[in-house]
Amino acid sequence: MNNIFLMPSKILSGIGAINQLEPHVRNKGDKALIVSDNIMTKIGNVERVSNILDKCGISYEVYDEVNSEPTDVVVEKGVAVFQQTNCKFIIALGGGSPIDAAKAIGFMSVSSGKINDYMGEVINTEIPYLVAIPTTAGTGSEVTQFTIITDTENNVKMLLKGPALMPKLAVVDPEFTVTTPPAVTVATGIDALTHAIEAYTSKRAQPLSDVFALSAIKRIYDNLNVVFKNGQNMQARYEMSLGALEAGIAFNNSSVTIVHGMSRPIGAIFHVPHGVSNAILLAKCLEYAIAGHVTRFAEIAKTIGIYKETMSELEAAQKLVSVIEQFCKTLQVPTLEELKINRDEFYRNLDKMAEDALESGSPANALRNFNKDEIIEIYIKLWE
CATH class of the missing domain: 1.20.1090.10 (Dehydroquinate synthase-like - alpha domain)
Known part of the structure; x- marks a missing residue:
């Protein structure tokens, strides 16, 4: 039997791995959308990422409204922020929810209709460059081709999948997980x-x-x-x-x-x-x-x-x-x-x-x- 085996292009791992991010985002665009939740903003984790972008001369927009498991509504708002502020790539910071949301936002930023239209389809559309920085040791979303988004109208969790949804870079730094209750x-x-x-x-x-x-x-x-x-x-x-x-x-x-x-x-x-x-x-x-x-x-x-x-x-x-x-x-x-x-x-x-x-x-x-x-x-x- 023949098998295909998929992984992100690059994985940075280890204590303090976030400090190696700079060279990997320098040429990805002049503006990033940081997708996170407001707790990450409050405890300073978003700032740790934005400081690196400042060093690179890259501007950024923060969308930190993914405070629970992501919904189609959350994704729609994130897409609007990405497009209206002319972002070029995405950095997801948080647990599985912000990372899943970031995948969906990236996909819908280059797709028509609503995300609900794509349930069950294999996603092959190339999405903006995506960096995933997990702050929990759990979902593994930083290295997967899956995203789960709740369809609020039908009260169903939609599984979307496809190699295009896989982050191009995963930054696995356990320092981000220490504040996890x-x-x-x-x-x-x-x-x-x-x-x-x-x-x-x-x-x-x-x-x-x-x-x-x-x-x-x-x-x-x-x-x-x-x-x-x-x-x-x-x-x-x-x-x-x-x-x-x-x-x-x-x-x-x-x-x-x-x-x-x-x-x-x-x-x-x-x-x-x-x-x-x-x-x-x-x-x-x-x-x-x-x-x-x-x-x-x-x-x-x-x-x-x-x-x-x-x-x-x-x-x-x-x-x-x-x-x-x-x-x-x-x-x-x-x-x-x-x-x-x-x-x-x-x-x-x-x-x-x-x-x-x-x-x-x-x-x-x-x-x-x-x-x-x-x-x-x-x-x-x-x-x-």
């Missing part, structure tokens, strides 16, 4: 862990994606609890940043599966942050998924050091499920009830959520075939 550190970290596990257990997995996926799983499993307890541990923050990067590269060349498919409807309908809904679903989905390919899940158990020679592959896979469940509890992942979600309303939306999950296409990538009834069953188990 513990709860956000956990949510984004488990999002990355989910990316890696799903990439490794997808029908679309390939040898190179496997290498990145297993490495990411180990880094994240070994370091997430460390940074949860001590966010100032720079080495652990660096390991988490690398893990999220590796997980992004893995699923960018493989795919996500059942967890992400089921997570998006929870986020769209109940406005639960993406990483949190993934964390809530992870163990329950794995419990069902292991039947698809026990060997692969057993290999993950070996990678994180919970396998014993006396175990069968099935026992190792089952041990993985129980360890991940306890891992999430240790990291204080909230339940749906703790998030104040109304159970009756949740049940009323079961059909829609299951249908939307299947329509996303992600569950079809799992090694086990999931039907609508099974997906509903998993959603119900979240209340146990």
Whole structure:
């Protein structure tokens, strides 16, 4: 079988990597649009980037209104700012939301109609030069060809994809992640862990994606609890940043599966942050998924050091499920009830959520075939 493997043209990584940005943006245009959120502006991270642009003699406009998961409305406003202020390239600074928004803004700045018109299409239109600077260790959006934008009219999270959406430069500097609060550190970290596990257990997995996926799983499993307890541990923050990067590269060349498919409807309908809904679903989905390919899940158990020679592959896979469940509890992942979600309303939306999950296409990538009834069953188990 032949495989294509995609990565950004360049990745700058390491503590203080942001200080190497200058030569990479000098010839990209005379004005940049910095896409971020207002917290990044308040704590000075936007200024760290704008100072570098000042040194280059590059002017800039700041669009820092991506304060939650991006919507079609947020994208439309960003496109207007980009075009009306004559920006030439884009720098995305923040978690997955600003980076996803920046991809969509870049695409729509050179496209007609509305972003909702492009749901499900492969994006090949060349977008303005895009630099992605993640401030969380989670989504891996800095190295992927995907963006998720909420269609506010239909209350659906749209997945857009295509090599053209991949940032040309990723700057992975763990110094930007130190200010991430513990709860956000956990949510984004488990999002990355989910990316890696799903990439490794997808029908679309390939040898190179496997290498990145297993490495990411180990880094994240070994370091997430460390940074949860001590966010100032720079080495652990660096390991988490690398893990999220590796997980992004893995699923960018493989795919996500059942967890992400089921997570998006929870986020769209109940406005639960993406990483949190993934964390809530992870163990329950794995419990069902292991039947698809026990060997692969057993290999993950070996990678994180919970396998014993006396175990069968099935026992190792089952041990993985129980360890991940306890891992999430240790990291204080909230339940749906703790998030104040109304159970009756949740049940009323079961059909829609299951249908939307299947329509996303992600569950079809799992090694086990999931039907609508099974997906509903998993959603119900979240209340146990």
